[in-house]
Amino acid sequence: MNRYLHYLYVSLLALAGSLAHADDSSYPVTNPFLATIVGTPPQLAAPVPPETEVRQTDLAVTVLPERHLPPALSRYHDLHYRLAWHNEPAPLIFLIAGTGSGYSSPRLDYLKRVFWQAGMHVIILSSPTNHDFIAAASRSGLPGLGLSDARDLHTAMSMAVEHARDKKNLQITEYRLAGFSLGALNAAFVAHLDQSLRQFNFTRTLLLNPPVDLYASIRRLDALARTQLDGVSSGDSFYEHIFQKLARYFAESGGTDIEGGLFYGIQSSDSALTDAEMAMLIGAVFRFAAADLNFMADLVTEGGRYAPAGEKLKVSTSLTPYLRRALFCDFSCYLETQLWPVWNNANDGKSIDDMAWDTSLYSIAGFLRDNPNIAALTNADDFILTADNYRFITETFGERALLYPHGGHGGNLQHRDVVATMLHFMEGDAQ
């Protein structure tokens, strides 16, 4: 009965809220590429405490003591993670970063403050595909497989939590889990693995903008970097083209501030970037992440594709020639040249489609469907999803699919309604 009243109360509250702000409070950026780049306008973002007020520190733990790295990359020997904590007993939430993002990415720092403010300890871990995680915590050195990434993460999480407990006297009442983008897929697989291991017994797992079929999403990201641009001839540099637009904008507006609010200003001027240019910009960012991944995986497995095997990379060694080569290999190329041959050796007679299936949410659909403590939050215009992927999320998660019409890939995650939804799921009554 109580619960029913609570429903009613919350419903009426939400109703009142939406009636009052029917037009001005929903996420306003309807262009998915722009949304992904600019995020949420500050006036619509859920307020969080400033970084300086959060009780937090960066720590490092040795996960693979036997791993040898050359001097140029020696700072990645230990796995670094970020911890925000309370002095009282509290639930601990792990946050897993997305493709090519580390534990210090601004998006996760925001989520950290949201959950810290709500009274949770927070540990942020780099994506298993990020160069630092590959070097410090990936046993195979070849991330991109659902189960083996989950095992690496589960180990790293156990060690980080023991380490943090030891250093800061954490008192942990229960464990929760969330991830963004590829980190969300990782979170689903970690939760699935932990169901067998029974170590953390996560009370909540939240998937933020997850891919469904990782390899399908990868192909879509790769495609972004091959967007055809109007007005850029085959001899021109795309970056020069963007910088020229910026320069024109600065010359016209007389502004000098190359930072906050920049993009909103440009997009309402004559120098606004086109959809194709924004898509290309996003694609380029992911291609640089792919270059990092290709280079680091190859280095750790001593493949010799980029840095010659056996070459000692000193602090003073120029890595530029290796970057030049790695830039030619996108995510699909990584799958084909590095991941598939090794997987194929271990799985005789299976196809690359089998490998894709094993690393998709399809392979753990039953677990996701029947588990009331797992939710997925995404947008109808998230460009990493195909129509089938999107339908899978709506059907599998049912009422636990938290869906928004706009926001692109994570652009609306700071919006106050979205943050309220996240916290509501995280803190709601256990099922």
Place this chain on the structure above:
Amino acid sequence: MTKLPMTRLLAGCVLLTSIAAQGAEGIPEYHDPLADLTIDTEGSNYQFERSSLEALKVHDPIEGFNRRVYRFNGQFDDYVYLPVVNAYETVTPRFVRRGVSNVFANLADVPNLANSLAQGKFQKGGRTTARLLFNSTLGVLGLFDVAKAMGLPQESEDFGQTLGFYGVPTGPYLVLPLLGPSTLRDATGKAVDWSIEDAAAFLDNRHYMNDNPWAYGLYAINLRYINGFRYGSLDSPFEYDQIRYLYIKLRELQIQQ
């Protein structure tokens, strides 16, 4: 936990506007952003590769030395500079830190003004003069950034920009100990700016700072405090390469406008 979707559903049913935006059962309808783009499926255009290779062509003849200094700066940041800055943040109230930043920014207005005038940017020069006057007379020694409150943002113009404005090429890329990314031209400019500050002896500041050597320490701490850049923040084994390109481009932008 089923509460929220339920409320959203309810709200969706009542509000005609949201019904219009949503498909059946309140589920927003899928939209494929890639459908509106022209994608080069052959991959024969090489726009990304060509542009990125071009961006890696930066004149960097002493790269080995630069990379060592870059690593040193990062470690100095980790072990010395940032702990000191963090301690500074912990022990001094925000308004004091803002005051300190404003005092040094005010002193830097002198070379700003000189450089604006040297580049014939009189309107900008005019604004900088106004800033200087407002801040020095209204705010006590610029301790409160009155000009900012009045909507006159600080126009940062340094001698490196002036040189660039008159067509002096950047010269080789340099990573300066403690100060970070620079070029031969910008490093020269920095030295000139400091001597302008020296020569102008605005408000007799050099005399004061020489009598109170801790002021230089505060100057150094403030320099790091106001600079948001953190080594490692680009989160890539190729950070050096990316910073090198971004530094050159951002300076170009500053000079062009």
